[in-house]
Amino acid sequence: MSPVTEKGETSLMAKAIREGIFAAIISFFMFLLFVGVETYQDINNALVWRMRWGLLFIFVAIAAIGRFLTVAFIKPHLDARKLSKAKSGILEISTQKSFFHRHFLKIALVFLLVYPFLMMLIVGKQGSLKYVDNFGIQILIYVMLAWGLNIVVGLAGLLDLGYVAFYAVGAYSYALLSSYLGLSFWILLPLSGIFAALWGIMLGFPVLRLRGDYLAIVTLAFGEIIRLVLINWTEVTKGTFGISGIAKASVFGIWSFDVGAPNNFAKVFGLASSSVYYKVFLFYVILALCLLTAYVTIRLRRMPIGRAWEALREDEIACRSLGINTVTTKLTAFATGAMFGGFAGSFFAARQGFVSPESFVFLESAVILAIVVLGGMGSLTGIAIAAVVMVGGTELLRDMSFLKIIFGPDFTPELYRMLLFGLAMVIVMLFKPRGFVGAREPTAFLKERKAVSGSFTKEGHG
Amino acid sequence: MAPETTAMTDTILKVEHLSMKFGGLMAINDFSFEAKRGEITALIGPNGAGKTTVFNCITGFYKPTMGMITLHRRGGRTLLLERLKDFEINKKAGVARTFQNIRLFSGLTVLENLLVAQHNALMRASGYTILGLLGAPAYKRAVADSIEKARYWLEKADLIDRADDPAGDLSYGAQRRLEIARAMCTGPELLCLDEPAAGLNPKESLTLNALLRSIRDEGTSLLLIEHDMSVVMEISDHVVVLEYGQKISDGTPEHVKTDPKVIAAYLGVEDDEVEEIEEQLDGGAV
Amino acid sequence: MRKMGRTIQEMRPHRRTASRGKQMDYFVQQLINGLTLGSIYGLIAIGYTMVYGIIGMINFAHGDIFMLGGFAALIVFLVLTSLFAGIPVALLLLVMILVGMLVTGLWNWTIERIAYRPLRGSFRLAPLITAIGMSITLSNFIQVTQGPRNKPIPQLVTDVYHFGDITIALKQIVIVVLTAVLLAAFWYIVNKTPLGRAQRATEQDRKMAALLGVDVDRTISVTFIMGAALAAVAGAMYLMYYGVSSFTDGFTPGVKAFTAAVLGGIGSLPGAVIGGLLIGLIESLWSAYFSIEYKDVATFAILAIVLIFKPTGLLGRPEVEKV
Numbered sequence A: 001m002s003p004v005t006e007k008g009e010t011s012l013m014a015k016a017i018r019e020g021i022f023a024a025i026i027s028f029f030m031f032l033l034f035v036g037v038e039t040y041q042d043i044n045n046a047l048v049w050r051m052r053w054g055l056l057f058i059f060v061a062i063a064a065i066g067r068f069l070t071v072a073f074i075k076p077h078l079d080a081r082k083l084s085k086a087k088s089g090i091l092e093i094s095t096q097k098s099f100f101h102r103h104f105l106k107i108a109l110v111f112l113l114v115y116p117f118l119m120m121l122i123v124g125k126q127g128s129l130k131y132v133d134n135f136g137i138q139i140l141i142y143v144m145l146a147w148g149l150n151i152v153v154g155l156a157g158l159l160d161l162g163y164v165a166f167y168a169v170g171a172y173s174y175a176l177l178s179s180y181l182g183l184s185f186w187i188l189l190p191l192s193g194i195f196a197a198l199w200g201i202m203l204g205f206p207v208l209r210l211r212g213d214y215l216a217i218v219t220l221a222f223g224e225i226i227r228l229v230l231i232n233w234t235e236v237t238k239g240t241f242g243i244s245g246i247a248k249a250s251v252f253g254i255w256s257f258d259v260g261a262p263n264n265f266a267k268v269f270g271l272a273s274s275s276v277y278y279k280v281f282l283f284y285v286i287l288a289l290c291l292l293t294a295y296v297t298i299r300l301r302r303m304p305i306g307r308a309w310e311a312l313r314e315d316e317i318a319c320r321s322l323g324i325n326t327v328t329t330k331l332t333a334f335a336t337g338a339m340f341g342g343f344a345g346s347f348f349a350a351r352q353g354f355v356s357p358e359s360f361v362f363l364e365s366a367v368i369l370a371i372v373v374l375g376g377m378g379s380l381t382g383i384a385i386a387a388v389v390m391v392g393g394t395e396l397l398r399d400m401s402f403l404k405i406i407f408g409p410d411f412t413p414e415l416y417r418m419l420l421f422g423l424a425m426v427i428v429m430l431f432k433p434r435g436f437v438g439a440r441e442p443t444a445f446l447k448e449r450k451a452v453s454g455s456f457t458k459e460g461h462g
Numbered sequence B: 001m002a003p004e005t006t007a008m009t010d011t012i013l014k015v016e017h018l019s020m021k022f023g024g025l026m027a028i029n030d031f032s033f034e035a036k037r038g039e040i041t042a043l044i045g046p047n048g049a050g051k052t053t054v055f056n057c058i059t060g061f062y063k064p065t066m067g068m069i070t071l072h073r074r075g076g077r078t079l080l081l082e083r084l085k086d087f088e089i090n091k092k093a094g095v096a097r098t099f100q101n102i103r104l105f106s107g108l109t110v111l112e113n114l115l116v117a118q119h120n121a122l123m124r125a126s127g128y129t130i131l132g133l134l135g136a137p138a139y140k141r142a143v144a145d146s147i148e149k150a151r152y153w154l155e156k157a158d159l160i161d162r163a164d165d166p167a168g169d170l171s172y173g174a175q176r177r178l179e180i181a182r183a184m185c186t187g188p189e190l191l192c193l194d195e196p197a198a199g200l201n202p203k204e205s206l207t208l209n210a211l212l213r214s215i216r217d218e219g220t221s222l223l224l225i226e227h228d229m230s231v232v233m234e235i236s237d238h239v240v241v242l243e244y245g246q247k248i249s250d251g252t253p254e255h256v257k258t259d260p261k262v263i264a265a266y267l268g269v270e271d272d273e274v275e276e277i278e279e280q281l282d283g284g285a286v
Numbered sequence C: 001m002r003k004m005g006r007t008i009q010e011m012r013p014h015r016r017t018a019s020r021g022k023q024m025d026y027f028v029q030q031l032i033n034g035l036t037l038g039s040i041y042g043l044i045a046i047g048y049t050m051v052y053g054i055i056g057m058i059n060f061a062h063g064d065i066f067m068l069g070g071f072a073a074l075i076v077f078l079v080l081t082s083l084f085a086g087i088p089v090a091l092l093l094l095v096m097i098l099v100g101m102l103v104t105g106l107w108n109w110t111i112e113r114i115a116y117r118p119l120r121g122s123f124r125l126a127p128l129i130t131a132i133g134m135s136i137t138l139s140n141f142i143q144v145t146q147g148p149r150n151k152p153i154p155q156l157v158t159d160v161y162h163f164g165d166i167t168i169a170l171k172q173i174v175i176v177v178l179t180a181v182l183l184a185a186f187w188y189i190v191n192k193t194p195l196g197r198a199q200r201a202t203e204q205d206r207k208m209a210a211l212l213g214v215d216v217d218r219t220i221s222v223t224f225i226m227g228a229a230l231a232a233v234a235g236a237m238y239l240m241y242y243g244v245s246s247f248t249d250g251f252t253p254g255v256k257a258f259t260a261a262v263l264g265g266i267g268s269l270p271g272a273v274i275g276g277l278l279i280g281l282i283e284s285l286w287s288a289y290f291s292i293e294y295k296d297v298a299t300f301a302i303l304a305i306v307l308i309f310k311p312t313g314l315l316g317r318p319e320v321e322k323v
């Protein structure tokens, strides 16, 4: 924007070059051992090493050029934009929203409703399997989990690092009760939610008095305890082998998806037998569960309990001075969040037909929490977008087999999936510390509903 | 002197032999006083005297090391505040408070702040959320009432135009008023204010005085910590002076104003100089 | 985690003998094992506690910094033993540890500069999420560059001393002694040098410290470097003790060290060490007398119980809510 003097430009360039060289030196020593040296096992199974100068050079070059570009172009550009924004007033959000913007939710809902059929039309019945299952169902599970955790973290401001424990409780409730007692999905779905909520209350009761980071570590510990018990209580859980052959869900007991059953869905409707129908059915089940979660969250936010959650996030001491029992308020948030985790868990078990402790590691809790924070705490839309970007993005990497053509047949894009996921977490946070959607919708208004800017909301401390 | 039963001298809060120790520091030392129903009682004293600590003991945020705090409710019920949990002080005893460092829900709108204050009433009306989720008419009525109550206090606190703005966006003076309005929305019998006039300009200070008087006239008793002597002298019915955790004076504003001990405490003079000051004060009194 | 289980299991047969003296020996043996493990946890825990103390952030990537330290030591070991056959073990160990400290310090310095500093003073969860992202990035970076398989190396220090029925391996002595020496040096730095004073000042009140001329950015950088260096020593010793490295090594020891920091009272340096030792002892005694499978459950359960009754940890300053 503003004219830069020639002198300023050259000094900026000089600075950028200096910084680039500095980055090259630093990165050379950082990567020398880990990238420059390759360790591998030889024929005798002994660990040996060789140098990878070429790869090391690429890493160092990327660091140097990246730093140079950042200092020379990206940062001045960002600063100039910030400046011009500040000059032109604060009007960041234009009042004239586009049609797409205003009707975003409706469009998204319609798209989701027709998504499986759309995919079948585009890529055919068998081809659509991947899109319905790996993308559709997978993303929606994370949307549901993140929306559930959002009640705890986004609304009540309680930092829970062990949310996956409730997901596990739901999944194992379904797996065990359907295997041992033969109960059906539609009975076990609500039961799993209730069990998870009870666990939430049981675990929450002693620890919710703890504040902030102490709560975080204790929830993490509980998550690990539940996983370790699942691994070691082999008589019941079959340990790391997991429980397989879990019964499929049926269409309310009317039509079944078991191949041999007389009321098999495909048979009844005279369709060629295929696993697509079950996946499409599951897609609608998880979509309905997501919508339920969203509906309950939206309704609860406007109830006294939901307002108390948000007030708790803003200032716990003020809450107590207003006569709000903060312990029960936290417990309800914890239990409600846990319940949705339980629903999602039982759905997960029915979808996989197999559960094992592997699925409930800390990384899952971290991913779910990351989605909540990246989306913008409290915002359902933001969280859904974050789930699509993060989960969908990494799923995409699974199938980038065309990259093999570029990088050679040894290239396994899947290896880079979590690496890129981690980097994306860092980068999104650096550019958008408050997540995609920072603003908050008020739950009541006198004259007009105005979104509350993210700079006012607090993030809780407990 | 006067019989205890008359409405005017009815005691609402009685603090007896209150002591509070922080490690080796005796922040409050054997402090006793009474606040009368329907009055504005002011608690004054130099910085660090322990006023906020007294408030924290009364409102349950600190457990006093020693002492008894009795609250007499309108129906004749008596509660021992030091035995209640912090949130029960508001819920059961009807004592509301504000904070020296304003504690608003800054990310909620002004209206939402006032609705949160009516949590317990709304919670009951919503059948602990269940009836509310089902959309029971009784709950809908309760919500409408709660909004009316909020509107009433917004108008009184001159915040009605800001109702839909985030509380964190208000000016300092407006935040102070909102905190008072929020406390009033809990329907308290006793309102405790911790330095409500701190940081206000003279005009805001005057509006505040009017607001506090009208709160008193509507039947809520007030206990007020204040630094600004002009505010104290103008609106309080009864003044208690605290210094180094001990009571040094107690009486009407006129009495306290001329108490040599108080003057000494505020001006930090030696005892033998007190008389001198007293004479000067008498001479130059308004 | 599984690896530790194995080593302890090997010690188990001693228990068959029932005489009181033997039982005592067995107990002492477990104490020694626990002390060794606890030293490693303590060294990692200091990094958590220092960073938390100075910028109030749970540095989730710290466990992976420890893992990086282990890998650096492993690679140095491979390179040196193949280039200079017959290099003395003590020199080899020294170089492994020193190079590990330098490289991991550099990594942590860079990470703080790039990923944490821009978020300082922002939204509280943002640095936490960034640190979790960093943790995922680091472990997967090593998986990608060094491969997903476990990396075994030959035993470095094999000497074993017998005192009656008690066996003490030289490597255990090395670990405990090295930890003690490092802690002494560390204590000296924090309590007696201008750098330590700057750290403590920054911890108390960052703005005030800056006003009084403390270079806050530099102090925080140095804190990250020091934490990483200690974690690198722990990483090298972990490699020496178990003889194997894996890209997943950061998580479980990391979580346990963090647990140790919280148990001891996060922000307190002696607390971190005591917490580490306690967790090491709980782990080895529980494995010896109850069940190996549930040793981590015991650790976490004890953490929860301690926090419920003493919410600020064993040596943490009691926190009075200032209202």
Ligand SMILES: Nc1ncnc2c1ncn2[C@@H]1O[C@H](COP(=O)(O)OP(=O)(O)O)[C@@H](O)[C@H]1O
Residues within 6 Å of the ligand: B022, B025, B027, B045, B046, B047, B048, B049, B050, B051, B052, B053, B054, C320, C321, C322
């Ligand atoms: N939570 C606490 N821990 C330790 N000391 C405290 C605490 N709260 C108050 N104090 C001490 O008690 C004394 C009285 O403080 P306070 O009640 O805030 O005074 P005032 O409100 O009259 O200015 C001060 O010396 C203060 O440092």
Ligand SMILES: [Mg+2]
Residues within 6 Å of the ligand: B051, B052, B053, B100
């Ligand atoms: Mg005060």
